[in-house]
Amino acid sequence: MRKIYLFLFTALLFLGVKAQNNNTTHPDSLPISRRIFKLGEVKVTGKNGNANSTVNSEQIESFNKLDVAQALNLLPGVTLSSVGARNESVVFVRGFDLRQVPVFIDGIPIYVPYDGYVDLARFTTFDVSTISVEKGFSSIAYGANTMGGAINIISRKPVKQFEMDARSGWLSGQGHRLNLNVGSRIGKFYVQGSASQLKQNGFPLSDDFKPKQYEDGGKRDNAFREDSKYTFKVGFTPKGDDEYALSYVNQKGEKGNPPYVGDDPLQKARFWQWPYWNKESLYFISTTGINAKSAIKTRLFYDKFSNLLSAFDDNTYTTQKKASSFQSFYNDDTYGGALEYNIQPDTKHSLKASAQLKTDRHKEYNLGEPVRTFRDYTASVGVEDAYTVTDKLSLLPGISINLRHSLQAQNYNSTTKEVTNLPENENYAFNAQLGAVYRLNASNRISLSVARKSRFATIKxxxxxxxxxAIPNPDLKSETAMHFDAGYTGRFFDKLEIETGLFYSRLSDAIQQVNNVQPNIYQLQNTGKARFYGAELSLNYAVLKGWAAGGQYSYIHRTNLSNSALKFTDVPDHKVLLTSTYRYNGRLSVMASGSYNSERYSTSYGIKSGAFALANLSAHIKVYHGISIEGGINNVFDKNYTITEGFPEQGRNYFVNLVFNNL
Structure with a gap:
């Protein structure tokens, strides 16, 4: 069987490789850019977007990436990882984690207030138009905490009087997907709605997996998931570029955490489940022209998050009698707003001034204990400019000042059963950046940038x-990073596209664990220094009509300058992705892809997850007008691998979808 898969994979790869950054659409489709909700974009004015910093809905569906974490892994410089103990899917952007690269939907912050993370596997991709990743140098309009960049998930906007996009599919692990997007644009009004469900009872392990305690092979134990999402957007475009939109998103999730089955004697299996992981967002975005040269953009938002973590005694998931068992409740909300003032005072300058204020509230308690409340507010003001020096050279300066102030923090003493208030604290951070873009000609450009970025310490x-x-440290300061970046984008002979980037980041005042502050007790302190550096390369080549070729390579190396014994985790030094697509007559497309990740550390004390290479196959067949069938095989050679040591990933798995759309 493996020889047959190898033959098919090699034959398709020989036909040509279509990189994930190819924006080819079906002949009867409108350009993807037409359906992007432009109000949801956050950009540095004058900075052209790079293909290796965005992934759109067609690419996401071509690769059958069902959640945002998997979709982001298609980009160079972005690494998929898993927080094993919590079964949370996260990504690292050039080595920076989600606390340092916050996540937004249409420019609205949606990361969890308590620890700054968000489980990206809970965010399905079925209603997404595109996902944008800023690396290091990013717009000051995002606000605070963009130390390593920003991730913005941009929703859809209809362009036709009536449009529909629907998929119903089956996937391995007794799973299915159901999703429907419906939109309408009539005159000056538009509406967009969606409903979806992704459910899986587990996933198949590789046949090469050797049974261990708490995992006998076959279907991965306690790896179930169920994620439902409902969205609605209504918009009004009265005149010119003026636009007003109100959006609502409701997500409901449920998941299990597969137990640890690795070889690290310091790790223990945890028997955890989340009966609910729910998020709800309501936000308003508008842009209003003042005159021909200036406009005001407004964002107002309210975001609510709640979940329950149930820790059980053993892998029967029925009793909670041990000291290690508990039921932990989180109830968080965030509300705030942002204003942007855009003006072009002359032909040389395009200025943007922004101000943002948001308040975070975190409530937590274990069953039988009182509620503890934590509240912060974060403010940010800044300005950026796109200065056209010549018709070839543009400069992109920007500065901002951020403030984080603690409004409330409570501590629970389990001995006295008392809740006490902790002292308030605050911290300021200054950010500055300068970019330069030089256009060699219409198809080739060089970019350089330097940026000083910061991140405030989270409530956790x-x-x-x-x-x-550990001992708490309320007076933690913000950590900072200096980024240096150089990039080149070029196109040759209308066939070859090249994007390259070199980057170097120096971290200071990094929040790092300091051991034995008291006997066997550690504390987080601003003692860390580190450097991250690397390179990215993307190639796309149109071989012949219907065939294209390309690939990507990322190199990321991180060094802890303060304590070489503490290893940075979850990011391999080397990552490669190759894909191959053959399209015929607008009715058939077949794709093969191959990826490689070098080994990576899974713990700060040196336990590693090994290198691995994967291969995937998929096909899309147009049956009649807007009706299609698609299917594929992931991990064709049934590789037994991990991205976090002790947590094996899916072996060979399959999917089949029925598709209908009139896009």
Whole structure:
């Protein structure tokens, strides 16, 4: 069987490789850019977007990436990882984690207030138009905490009087997907709605997996997931570029955490489940022209998050009698707003001034304990400019000042059963950046940038006792990074596209664990220094009509300058992705892809997850007008691998979808 798969994979790869950055659309489709909700974009004025920093809906569906974490892994410089103990899918952007690269939907912050993370596997891709990733140098309009960049998930906007996009599919692990997007644009009004469900009872392990305690092979134990999402947007475009839109998103999730089955004697299996992981967002975005040269953009938002973590005694998931068992409740909300003032005072300058204020509230308690409340507010003001020096050279300066102030923090003493208030604290951070873009000609450009970015300590950083292992440090300052970046984008002979980038980041005041502040007790302190550096390369080549070729390579190396014994985790030094697509007559497309990740550390004390290479096959067949069938095989050679040591990933798995759309 493996020889047959190898033959098919090699034959398709020989036909040509279509990189994930190819924007080819079906002949009867409108350009993808037409359906992007432009109000949801956040850009540095004058900075042209790079293909290796965005992934659109067609690419996402071509690769059958069902959640945002998997979709982002298609981009160079972005690494998929998994927080094994919590079964959370995250990504690293040039080595920076989600606390340092916050996540937004249409420019609205949606990361969890308590720890700054968000489980990207809970965000399905079925209603997404595009996902944009800023690396290091990013717009000041995002606000605070964009130390390593920003991730913006941009929703859809209809362009036709009536449009529909629907998929119903089956996937391995007793799973299915159901999703429907419906939109309408009539005159000056538009509406867009969606409903979806992704459900899986588990996933198949590789036949090469050797049974261990808590995992006998076959279907991965306690790896179930169910994610439902409903969205609605209504918009009004009265005149010119003026636009007003109100959006609502409701997500409901449920998941299990597969137990640890690795070889690290310091790790223990945890028997955790989340009966609910729910998020709800309501936001308003508008842009109003003042005159021909200026406009005001407004964002107002309210975001609510709640979940329940149930820790059980053993892998029967029925009893909670041990000291390690508990039921932990989180109830968080965030509300705030942002204003942007855009003006072009002359032909040389395009200025943007922005101000943002948001308040975060985190409530937590274990069953039988009182509620503890934590509240912060974060403010940011800044300005950026696109200065056209010549018709070839543009400069992109920007500065901002951020403030984080603690409004409330409570501590619970389990011995006295009392809740006490902790002292308030605040921290300021200054950010500055300068970019330059030089256009050699219409198809080739060079970019350079330097940026000083920061991140405030989260509520968890400052106040968590880490189950008795740590001492809180409310006075933690922000950590900072200096980024240096050089890039080149070019197109030759209308066939070859090249994008390259070199980057170097120096971290200071990094929040790092300091051991034995008290006997066997650690504390987080601003003692860390580190450097991250690397390179990215993307190639696309149109071989013949219907065939295209390309690929990508990422190199990321991170060094802890303060304590070489503490290893940075979850990011391999080397990552490669190759894909191959053959399209015939607008009715058939067949794709093969291959990826490679070098080994990576899974713990700060040196336990590694090994290198691996994967191969995938898929096909899309247009049956009649807007009706299509698609299917594929992932991990064709049934590789037994991990991205976090002790947590094996899916072996060979399959999917089949029935598709209908009139896009």
């Amino acid at each position: 950083d400052r106040y968590s006792y880490r189950m008795g292992a």
